[in-house]
Amino acid sequence: xxxxxxxxxxxxxxxxxxxxxxxxxxxxxxxxxxxxxxxxxxxxxxxxxxxxxxxxxxxxxxxxxxxxxxxxxxxxxxxxxxxxxxxxxxxxxxxxxxxxxxxxxxxxxxxxxxxxxxxxxxxxxxxxxxxxxxxxxxxxxxxxxxxxxxxxxxxxxxxxxxxxxxxxxxxxxxxxxxxxxxxxxxxxxxxxxxxxxxxxxxxxxxx
Amino acid sequence: xxxxxxxxxxxxxxxxxxxxxxxxxxxxxxxxxxxxxxxxxxxxxxxxxxxxxxxxxxxxxxxxxxxxxxxxxxxxxxxxxxxxxxxxxxxxxxxxxxxxxxxxxxxxxxxxxxxxxxxxxxxxxxxxxxxxxxxxxxxxxxxxxxxxxxxxxxxxxxxxxxxxxxxxxxxxxxxxxxxxxxxxxxxxxxxxxxxxxxxxxxxxxxxxxxxxxxxxxxxxxxxxxxxxxxxxxxxxxxxxxxxxxxxxxxxxxxxxxxxxxxxxxxxxxxxxxxxxxxxxxxxxxxxxxxxxxxxxxxxxxxxxxxxxxxxxxxxxxxxxxxxxxxxxxxxxxxxxxxxxxxxxxxxxxxxxxxxxxxxxxxxxxxxxxxxxxxxxxxxxxxxxxxxxxxxxxxxxxxxxxxxxxxxxxxxxxxxxxxxxxxxxxxxxxxxxxxxxxxxxxxxxxxxxxxxxxxxxxxxxxxxxxxx
Ligand code: SF4
Numbered sequence: 001x002x003x004x005x006x007x008x009x010x011x012x013x014x015x016x017x018x019x020x021x022x023x024x025x026x027x028x029x030x031x032x033x034x035x036x037x038x039x040x041x042x043x044x045x046x047x048x049x050x051x052x053x054x055x056x057x058x059x060x061x062x063x064x065x066x067x068x069x070x071x072x073x074x075x076x077x078x079x080x081x082x083x084x085x086x087x088x089x090x091x092x093x094x095x096x097x098x099x100x101x102x103x104x105x106x107x108x109x110x111x112x113x114x115x116x117x118x119x120x121x122x123x124x125x126x127x128x129x130x131x132x133x134x135x136x137x138x139x140x141x142x143x144x145x146x147x148x149x150x151x152x153x154x155x156x157x158x159x160x161x162x163x164x165x166x167x168x169x170x171x172x173x174x175x176x177x178x179x180x181x182x183x184x185x186x187x188x189x190x191x192x193x194x195x196x197x198x199x200x201x202x203x204x205x206x207x
Numbered sequence: 208x209x210x211x212x213x214x215x216x217x218x219x220x221x222x223x224x225x226x227x228x229x230x231x232x233x234x235x236x237x238x239x240x241x242x243x244x245x246x247x248x249x250x251x252x253x254x255x256x257x258x259x260x261x262x263x264x265x266x267x268x269x270x271x272x273x274x275x276x277x278x279x280x281x282x283x284x285x286x287x288x289x290x291x292x293x294x295x296x297x298x299x300x301x302x303x304x305x306x307x308x309x310x311x312x313x314x315x316x317x318x319x320x321x322x323x324x325x326x327x328x329x330x331x332x333x334x335x336x337x338x339x340x341x342x343x344x345x346x347x348x349x350x351x352x353x354x355x356x357x358x359x360x361x362x363x364x365x366x367x368x369x370x371x372x373x374x375x376x377x378x379x380x381x382x383x384x385x386x387x388x389x390x391x392x393x394x395x396x397x398x399x400x401x402x403x404x405x406x407x408x409x410x411x412x413x414x415x416x417x418x419x420x421x422x423x424x425x426x427x428x429x430x431x432x433x434x435x436x437x438x439x440x441x442x443x444x445x446x447x448x449x450x451x452x453x454x455x456x457x458x459x460x461x462x463x464x465x466x467x468x469x470x471x472x473x474x475x476x477x478x479x480x481x482x483x484x485x486x487x488x489x490x491x492x493x494x495x496x497x498x499x500x501x502x503x504x505x506x507x508x509x510x511x512x513x514x515x516x517x518x519x520x521x522x523x524x525x526x527x528x529x530x531x532x533x534x535x536x537x538x539x540x541x542x543x544x545x546x547x548x549x550x551x552x553x554x555x556x557x558x559x560x561x562x563x564x565x566x567x568x569x570x571x572x573x574x575x576x577x578x579x580x581x582x583x584x585x586x587x588x589x590x591x592x593x594x595x596x597x598x599x600x601x602x603x604x605x606x607x608x609x610x611x612x613x614x615x616x617x618x619x620x621x622x623x624x625x626x627x628x629x630x631x632x633x634x635x636x637x638x639x640x641x642x643x644x645x646x647x648x649x650x651x652x653x654x655x656x657x658x659x660x661x662x663x664x665x666x667x668x669x670x671x672x673x674x
Pocket of ligand 1: 271556620
């Protein structure tokens with residue numbers, strides 16, 4: 001995973017609430033077994049609407065997305081995050097996010113930032129009126145700043161996620177350092193718990 | 208005095224591998240379910256990093272999202288689906304994971320197959336690269352959906368770093384009124400909580416009405432927990448749970464059974480334990496529900512009317528309602544019973560189990576569906592299909608004009624040819640009515656199996672209590 005320190009650039013005002021991952025990455029594109037190349041399919045249906053914000057060349061290449069509450073709800077498909085990553089989104093600012101989506105973002109290295117509704121509404125209207133407005137996010141100091149103005153806010157982030165993003169650390173690599181703890185847990189784990197070895201057998205008994 | 212704990216905290220604590228201030232807890236995962244859509248990139252990453260699957264014996268795979276539900280013995284016309292199914296086969300073989308493959312009688316929707324063989328048991332931690340993993344919570348297990356990076360993490364380490372959730376009690380008092388099902392109960396709960404009311408939380412469903420539900424009905428409730436944004440939802444194991452599990456092939460047998468029941472019985476929330484949040488619903492007041500919009504929270508009782516922007520107080524609420532009405536091509540104030548439908552889908556991990564099919568069949572017995580409706584039943588798994596055929600339910604469906612298909616996710620998400628055409632309107636027993644979920648431009652109304660069956664006959668929604 002690459003490291004994130006600061007992100008600066010234009011913002012895309014996606015002014016809709018409860019945007020679900022079926023919209024971000026429709027199912028027909030989940031058949032691919034590759035990990036990259038999802039950008040062209042992001043918001044596939046909505047992009048057919050001429051007025052959709054991603055069709056506005058003013059926002060092309062913007063690294064920051066502004067969204068409304070409960071962004072990323074629904075299906076767990078990480079393909080949604082891969083699609084956003086592929087169109088160049090590095091951070092998303094919203095009043096709230098769905099849990100699985102936010103988790104997926106943190107694994108992929110996309111920063112999700114929760115700001116108050118009024119702050120999101122302010123940034124949203126700025127981006128709509130002045131698409132060239134620049135926002136700067138600084139991860140170490142946990143601040144979001146609207147360049148060329150006094151507007152600045154601090155944000156919360158899970159300290160562990162921050163540490164991983166700042167250092168570009170692979171989660172699995174971290175967990176693998178705890179091999180002893182995992183083995184210890186396994187040796188004291190109840191033998192009564194089910195396993196799936198019988199699933200290899202070619203028999204079926206139900207009920 | 209002992210600290211009083213909720214079932215959520217008990218299961219959590221029993222699975223902590225490592226706990227360190229400033230870090231998420233590292234949780235051990237008892238069961239990892241895998242399907243063809245969210246796993247290919249995870250296996251590929253293992254290959255690239257030369258990591259094995261740590262516990263293939265705690266892993267089970269199937270193919271469900273992509274599989275055709277008819278003509279399986281013919282070549283699959285969709286090369287991408289074929290490739291994804293073959294990739295699952297190749298990965299399972301290479302990494303030593305059991306796979307209930309497309310021609311295995313045990314194949315089916317991932318959240319249906321584990322419970323029906325007794326593999327889902329109380330007190331377990333269960334994950335799957337699928338948001339409806341919450342279904343397994345019906346057995347008193349902590350079960351939640353994860354993304355593909357996490358799938359890779361679990362395959363490699365059998366653990367997951369997780370931040371402890373907030374706990375929430377959702378108590379449903381009273382009893383089910385005639386014609387009302389657990390699907391209506393969960394739709395009513397989601398309507399009350401909103402689609403993000405559960406974010407960051409794990410729910411324990413409790414109360415008289417919940418306790419009165421069968422295991423299958425409990426699975427329907429827990430299944431849709433994610434639609435209220437919660438990470439997981441569970442129900443404390445009780446006699447109903449034990450009765451369901453007893454004798455199933457992967458459940459403990461003999462002496463091990465008695466010991467297991469004793470352990471499981473200790474899981475329930477201690478009297479006096481506190482939840483971070485709680486709500487109470489009067490279950491006796493719940494009516495059959497129909498969704499009118501494009502989120503599962505946008506539902507009303509069948510006796511109601513389609514709401515309009517004027518029914519919402521905030522500007523955002525008005526706008527969301529307006530957008531939903533436009534997409535759904537409905538008018539504010541329209542009676543729900545006046546909405547005509549084109550398609551009916553009975554199936555999915557929400558309502559594709561044997562009891563669901565029995566209930567739908569009981570409405571259809573001796574009847575024909577409307578000439579304007581195309582309808583299909585997709586059993587949730589091979590065993591459900593076999594059982595239904597043994598009971599003659601397939602004939603009832605077929606005689607009524609339904610298509611009788613092979614198991615899979617099918618029109619719940621339309622990754623196979625089972626999709627709505629643009630503008631088509633469905634009554635569906637699945638769990639999501641998002642824009643385009645069942646096919647681009649398709650319009651989905653979520654209902655219970657009996658309401659879906661009744662709508663198929665009438666060609667529009669009807670109040671199941673009046674037939
Ligand atoms: S039936 Fe629907 S909700 Fe359930 S696993 Fe399949 S696609 Fe997901």
